[in-house]
Amino acid sequence: MSTTALSEYVCEDCGTLLRHSNPNTLESMRDVHNQLCVVKRQKTAAAAATVPKPAPAAAAPRAAPSTAPAAATPAMEAPPAPPSAGGSTTISLSGTGTSYGKVEGPIDAKFKESRKMAGTYEGIKVWGPVDAPGQLGIWGDSVCVDFDICVADGACIEACPVNVYEWLQTPGHPASEKKAFMIREKDCIFCIACENVCPPQAVKIFTKG
Ligand code: SF4
Numbered sequence: 001m002s003t004t005a006l007s008e009y010v011c012e013d014c015g016t017l018l019r020h021s022n023p024n025t026l027e028s029m030r031d032v033h034n035q036l037c038v039v040k041r042q043k044t045a046a047a048a049a050t051v052p053k054p055a056p057a058a059a060a061p062r063a064a065p066s067t068a069p070a071a072a073t074p075a076m077e078a079p080p081a082p083p084s085a086g087g088s089t090t091i092s093l094s095g096t097g098t099s100y101g102k103v104e105g106p107i108d109a110k111f112k113e114s115r116k117m118a119g120t121y122e123g124i125k126v127w128g129p130v131d132a133p134g135q136l137g138i139w140g141d142s143v144c145v146d147f148d149i150c151v152a153d154g155a156c157i158e159a160c161p162v163n164v165y166e167w168l169q170t171p172g173h174p175a176s177e178k179k180a181f182m183i184r185e186k187d188c189i190f191c192i193a194c195e196n197v198c199p200p201q202a203v204k205i206f207t208k209g
Contacts, residue, residue, distance in 0.1 A: 014039040089119030093170055097131030102175040103148040106201030111138050111146075124182060133172030136179070142206045143182040143194070149202035152176035156194035156203055162187045165194070 009018040009030045014037050020026035034040060108114065111127060118128030118137055127138040136147035143164055145156075157165045157180055168181035180203075182188075188205070195203040 011037055011040070013037055013043060091119045091121040091126045091130060091132070093132050093136070094172070095132040097134040098172065100131070100134030100174055103146070104200070105146070105149045107138065107144065107146040107149060107204045109204050122183060124185060133170065134174055136170060136173060139179075140182045140185055142208070143185045143188045144204045144206065145180055145182060146202045147173070147179045148175060149200050150176060150179045151200055152178045152180070153199050154180070155197040155199065156180045159193040159197045161191060161193065162189055164188050
């Protein structure tokens, strides 16, 4: 056997010349090169991309051949924008609205039909009109409190079994200078306890569905 046959090796893909006096070493060098050769890899990848994938090996049990084209994957579409109606504005609790008096309850259960969103506060919807600090509107989407009616009695906070509310300071408001803020509105289990215990009936719970 000739040892000179392996004394040189020229890569047929990239043209790299490998030389070594020891044929075993040269063979190892050739193997390593063939594994790392960028041109060879590109050719292999291109060939794989053009060759259709073979049908899967006979799988048991045999499925009925499908002549219908595979259902096309629907193109990804951007989700529809949420209704805005001024909802992106962050509500401020201070301002020049100081000429307001206390509002009597109960909360208007149909306020979503008559009011527009004025913005949000820490992610909670606020329904206008809002003219802080004296007029703050109705807060919440499913756990709703009319801040202009709320007198900070606190019965709702005590009644809530899942700690939906926390106090929010509202200095300058004519009914009370703190409000039951439904910061954990998403935790509500719709027990209606808060709605039932509120003395001025400032709370309205909208159950899901
Ligand atoms: S309905 Fe029940 S769970 Fe929801 S905020 Fe009121 S008291 Fe809490």
